[in-house]
Amino acid sequence: MTIASFAFELIARQGRARAGVIHTPHGPILTPIFAPVGTQATVKAVTPAQLEEHGVTLVLSNTYHLYLRPGAELIAELGGLHRFMSWPHPILTDSGGFQVFSLSENRRVDDEGVTFRSHIDGSLHRLTPEIAIEVQEKLGADIIMAFDECAPPYDRAYNERALERTHRWAERCLKAKTRSDQALFGIVQGGIFLDLREQSARFLTGLGFPGYAIGGLSVGETKAEMHAVLELVDGLLPEDKPRYLMGVGTPQDIINGILRGVDMFDCVLPTRLARHHAAMTRTGRLNMMNAAYARDSRPIDPECTCYTCRHFTRAYLRHLIVAREMLAATLLSIHNITTLITLVSEARSAILAGRFEQFAAEFFAAQETLPS
Amino acid sequence: MTIASFAFELIARQGRARAGVIHTPHGPILTPIFAPVGTQATVKAVTPAQLEEHGVTLVLSNTYHLYLRPGAELIAELGGLHRFMSWPHPILTDSGGFQVFSLSENRRVDDEGVTFRSHIDGSLHRLTPEIAIEVQEKLGADIIMAFDECAPPYDRAYNERALERTHRWAERCLKAKTRSDQALFGIVQGGIFLDLREQSARFLTGLGFPGYAIGGLSVGETKAEMHAVLELVDGLLPEDKPRYLMGVGTPQDIINGILRGVDMFDCVLPTRLARHHAAMTRTGRLNMMNAAYARDSRPIDPECTCYTCRHFTRAYLRHLIVAREMLAATLLSIHNITTLITLVSEARSAILAGRFEQFAAEFFAAQETLPS
Numbered sequence: 001m002t003i004a005s006f007a008f009e010l011i012a013r014q015g016r017a018r019a020g021v022i023h024t025p026h027g028p029i030l031t032p033i034f035a036p037v038g039t040q041a042t043v044k045a046v047t048p049a050q051l052e053e054h055g056v057t058l059v060l061s062n063t064y065h066l067y068l069r070p071g072a073e074l075i076a077e078l079g080g081l082h083r084f085m086s087w088p089h090p091i092l093t094d095s096g097g098f099q100v101f102s103l104s105e106n107r108r109v110d111d112e113g114v115t116f117r118s119h120i121d122g123s124l125h126r127l128t129p130e131i132a133i134e135v136q137e138k139l140g141a142d143i144i145m146a147f148d149e150c151a152p153p154y155d156r157a158y159n160e161r162a163l164e165r166t167h168r169w170a171e172r173c174l175k176a177k178t179r180s181d182q183a184l185f186g187i188v189q190g191g192i193f194l195d196l197r198e199q200s201a202r203f204l205t206g207l208g209f210p211g212y213a214i215g216g217l218s219v220g221e222t223k224a225e226m227h228a229v230l231e232l233v234d235g236l237l238p239e240d241k242p243r244y245l246m247g248v249g250t251p252q253d254i255i256n257g258i259l260r261g262v263d264m265f266d267c268v269l270p271t272r273l274a275r276h277h278a279a280m281t282r283t284g285r286l287n288m289m290n291a292a293y294a295r296d297s298r299p300i301d302p303e304c305t306c307y308t309c310r311h312f313t314r315a316y317l318r319h320l321i322v323a324r325e326m327l328a329a330t331l332l333s334i335h336n337i338t339t340l341i342t343l344v345s346e347a348r349s350a351i352l353a354g355r356f357e358q359f360a361a362e363f364f365a366a367q368e369t370l371p372s
Numbered sequence: 373m374t375i376a377s378f379a380f381e382l383i384a385r386q387g388r389a390r391a392g393v394i395h396t397p398h399g400p401i402l403t404p405i406f407a408p409v410g411t412q413a414t415v416k417a418v419t420p421a422q423l424e425e426h427g428v429t430l431v432l433s434n435t436y437h438l439y440l441r442p443g444a445e446l447i448a449e450l451g452g453l454h455r456f457m458s459w460p461h462p463i464l465t466d467s468g469g470f471q472v473f474s475l476s477e478n479r480r481v482d483d484e485g486v487t488f489r490s491h492i493d494g495s496l497h498r499l500t501p502e503i504a505i506e507v508q509e510k511l512g513a514d515i516i517m518a519f520d521e522c523a524p525p526y527d528r529a530y531n532e533r534a535l536e537r538t539h540r541w542a543e544r545c546l547k548a549k550t551r552s553d554q555a556l557f558g559i560v561q562g563g564i565f566l567d568l569r570e571q572s573a574r575f576l577t578g579l580g581f582p583g584y585a586i587g588g589l590s591v592g593e594t595k596a597e598m599h600a601v602l603e604l605v606d607g608l609l610p611e612d613k614p615r616y617l618m619g620v621g622t623p624q625d626i627i628n629g630i631l632r633g634v635d636m637f638d639c640v641l642p643t644r645l646a647r648h649h650a651a652m653t654r655t656g657r658l659n660m661m662n663a664a665y666a667r668d669s670r671p672i673d674p675e676c677t678c679y680t681c682r683h684f685t686r687a688y689l690r691h692l693i694v695a696r697e698m699l700a701a702t703l704l705s706i707h708n709i710t711t712l713i714t715l716v717s718e719a720r721s722a723i724l725a726g727r728f729e730q731f732a733a734e735f736f737a738a739q740e741t742l743p744s
């Protein structure tokens with residue numbers, strides 16, 4: 001199927017690292033890109049205007065959550081997810097697979113799909129590849145995901161069975177898709193098993209998706225295992241399609257991903273850490289509740305240009321946290337998202353300028369210095 | 373004492389209603405004005421940038437809360453309250469009196485001051501007029517308040533005793549004041565008793581404050597009693613000084629206050645209601661959690677120009693509330709504050725144009741129409 005208004009341009013490479021542009025019906029995405037997560041049609045505690053102001057272009061939202069509440073029909077009736085959450089830029093929805101396997105209760109998988117109980121009210125639901133596509137078509141994101149089965153990374157037998165199912169479901173998702181203005185990505189699975197990963201990458205590539213996600217990573221495996229999978233998959237996936245590493249969001253994992261050919265990342269980490277009082281920097285995390293910051297007149301990160309760092313001291317942020325003020329989560333979320341947006345943006349510039357190796361080397365060298 | 377950079381210009385009158393400008397070291401305040409409350413050095417759930425964008429010029433902060441946490445010394449050390457909370461525009465601090473009498477535990481009043489226990493950790497503290505001024509000088513607001521004793525509105529004997537004390541404390545506050553860049557306002561007290569109110573207004577006017585607050589209203593008395601006090605006081609306070617009705621924040625009370633010569637208002641109402649899912653309009657309140665809004669594609673108020681009404685539907689706001697998303701409080705606070713800022717701004721234009729009577733008449737006529 002031809003995808004109207006969707007295309008990937010690979011602009012520059014350095015080693016495996018790639019800089020490109022993904023064209024979508026809601027504007028271009030410059031890659032590498034980090035997407036903050038708006039689980040329930042809102043990036044928690046941050047307005048769309050604040051996201052825009054801080055350079056966010058792509059937001060991820062969760063099909064599982066929106067399907068349960070407020071429901072895909074309601075969002076469709078209100079003009080789709082872009083209008084519903086007032087985000088006129090690109091949106092990506094996952095398929096619901098990951099949440100069904102991690103959040104729902106009493107789930108039962110069969111070859112047709114998954115029956116599960118809502119984590120909200122215990123009500124009974126069923127997702128199949130066809131329903132996952134139908135729901136995602138109602139939501140109307142620019143990039144949508146195939147419905148997959150997520151297996152624990154070290155369980156070989158489980159991964160073999162799940163991979164077979166994931167591949168059948170990928171075919172069914174392609175077949176079920178009707179909208180021409182959404183790009184459906186396949187998801188490479190296979191746990192830590194390189195032969196399964198290879199089988200998955202080859203099978204999905206054969207189906208000709210406009211983009212490929214790498215799923216089932218950052219779920220408990222070692223960094224070395226994650227990197228081995230990324231390096232393998234980099235050599236197997238078509239060069240002219242974007243690659244998306246799902247659920248990855250530490251600065252270190254992002255740079256390691258870019259070094260191994262990944263174009264897209266998403267993670268709840270920046271906003272989740274913010275709600276737990278942690279400020280992210282490239283070299284570590286600051287617990288802003290720490291008494292050491294009580295009289296600290298510096299911004300979180302003197303080099304950060306975000307609204308929070310331009311206007312507020314560590315002492316003020318700590319005061320907000322101690323006083324249990326909601327503004328703390330907003331200001332820390334803005335900073336943490338900016339940290340990752342700035343990181344991928346600088347990585348992109350470095351790739352375009354042919355100095356990404358140096359950029360990455362300096363990034364990892366700085367890790368040894370603990371933040372003050 | 374001459375107050376550097378502080379002056380009030382009365383620009384226009386219509387009946388008792390006044391339009392003016394209060395000049396402060398942090399810029400002009402166009403009156404009538406409504407000030408949102410930033411109790412703990414933050415207007416809850418709203419950034420200073422969002423306040424600026426929605427036309428807020430004056431923010432109130434609470435001396436009692438800041439004195440207890442994070443402490444006035446810390447704020448002074450960090451450059452004062454304006455820098456601490458990143459609000460470069462005018463700030464008003466109350467004296468702590470009202471909170472000591474409403475929030476603290478085991479308080480004991482004597483002629484010298486008040487001994488009380490913190491509502492946060494039970495620790496023992498003492499505020500006197502001198503300490504209240506010292507704390508407010510450390511905070512560094514543009515407008516500061518005399519330390520007063522707040523009495524229940526209907527208790528005549530209590531009001532007589534408290535008024536005597538409040539007047540002695542007003543003299544001591546004036547004497548204790550050392551900074552020349554802050555304007556200290558006296559607070560007219562006296563409950564519902566017009567003779568006490570008259571006595572208070574005359575006594576405080578004799579002391580020559582640069583502005584006058586009317587305290588102890590909107591605390592349980594009837595509207596008729598509140599209006600009688602305002603009308604009396606309007607005739608007694610000097611025309612060339614601003615009058616500030618403390619703690620008042622419904623659209624109806626604000627218009628009634630302006631009709632009776634009040635220039636300044638503050639209230640926690642818009643942000644508190646927002647956290648309880650209520651959207652304010654000029655004619656009433658909408659409970660945004662109401663199932664009736666589940667599929668409502670209209671903004672809260674089609675005539676409102678705030679960020680929330682320009683971008684989000686009632687259905688989306690309801691979804692955020694049902695899903696317990698923090699963004700709900702932010703978006704509703706922005707709307708509620710804008711409702712009051714727009715109201716006082718239009719009232720000002722009407723006074724300047726000599727059509728405030730008509731404006732007020734239309735405002736009250738519209739009250740009979742329930743919001744849909």
Ligand SMILES: [Zn+2]
Pocket residue numbers: 300301304305306307308309310334335336338
């Ligand atoms: Zn920052």
Ligand SMILES: [Zn+2]
Pocket residue numbers: 672673676677678679680681682706707708710
């Ligand atoms: Zn509004």
